[in-house]
Amino acid sequence: MKLSKARAIDRSFLLVGTLGLAGKAYAVPSASFWDDVTARHPVVVLVLLATVGVFGALAPVEAITARARANRALNVRKHILTRFGQIIDIARDVAPPLPINDLALHIWRIRRTFRHPWGGVLARVATYRLGTTPTNRPFSPPKGVGVVGLCWKRDEEVEVDVAALAESLKTQQEYDEYARTNGGDAVMNLSWPEFSRIKHRGAIFAMPIRNGRSKFIGCVSVDASRGYPQLAGQQLLGEMGTVCITVAEAGFESC
Numbered sequence: 001m002k003l004s005k006a007r008a009i010d011r012s013f014l015l016v017g018t019l020g021l022a023g024k025a026y027a028v029p030s031a032s033f034w035d036d037v038t039a040r041h042p043v044v045v046l047v048l049l050a051t052v053g054v055f056g057a058l059a060p061v062e063a064i065t066a067r068a069r070a071n072r073a074l075n076v077r078k079h080i081l082t083r084f085g086q087i088i089d090i091a092r093d094v095a096p097p098l099p100i101n102d103l104a105l106h107i108w109r110i111r112r113t114f115r116h117p118w119g120g121v122l123a124r125v126a127t128y129r130l131g132t133t134p135t136n137r138p139f140s141p142p143k144g145v146g147v148v149g150l151c152w153k154r155d156e157e158v159e160v161d162v163a164a165l166a167e168s169l170k171t172q173q174e175y176d177e178y179a180r181t182n183g184g185d186a187v188m189n190l191s192w193p194e195f196s197r198i199k200h201r202g203a204i205f206a207m208p209i210r211n212g213r214s215k216f217i218g219c220v221s222v223d224a225s226r227g228y229p230q231l232a233g234q235q236l237l238g239e240m241g242t243v244c245i246t247v248a249e250a251g252f253e254s255c
Contacts, residue, residue, distance in 0.1 A: 207241060
């Protein structure tokens with residue numbers, strides 16, 4: 001249950017109790033009505049008072065829902081961390097070894113923005129990394145832009161050896177010519193300045209998150225500074241797929 005719904009239930013009980021007490025105090029709909037009610041059910045006023053007190057001060061439905069959601073989120077994060085640990089284990093094949101804080105797993109979801117009110121953009125809602133550096137750079141791509149944007153556009157797994165691309169395209173002229181020849185998707189529909197900002201992440205993988213109607217609602221991405229040949233394969237995709245299923249079932253709020 002969403003917290004907003006739980007809060008609405010608490011407020012509904014509070015409203016009913018308050019209206020009942022106000023009606024009794026001001027004889028609405030009539031004094032005879034309340035005399036009859038209290039004669040048949042002497043505890044009705046106490047029930048109304050208890051309702052106002054409990055739902056006004058304690059908000060029990062919201063509290064129970066918040067506790068349940070917190071426990072669920074904790075279990076979801078533990079599960080994602082377990083899968084992330086398996087991905088780190090896959091990365092041990094990279095030589096020379098990656099720094100412990102290099103590999104990262106990101107969770108993205110579609111959000112509507114003022115600049116993109118209809119199509120929306122992909123917003124990063126969670127990052128899993130063993131360390132606080134390197135910090136995430138601002139990046140909220142629309143459909144088709146970046147590896148995650150291509151994942152959204154194609155609604156399928158996308159992986160890019162960014163390091164190899166950066167090695168072969170060292171100038172803007174080379175980059176622009178390659179994009180004209182091979183199409184925008186070949187360079188993730190990024191401009192040269194944008195590509196220059198992200199090329200330090202040499203291996204990037206993305207997989208769709210779909211809802212119960214098989215509709216794209218976000219994606220999971222894994223990136224590292226290098227090691228694309230060692231990371232690419234069904235083992236990594238399998239771990240990412242498990243994370244996608246977990247997020248789809250639990251909701252982005254639990255990440």
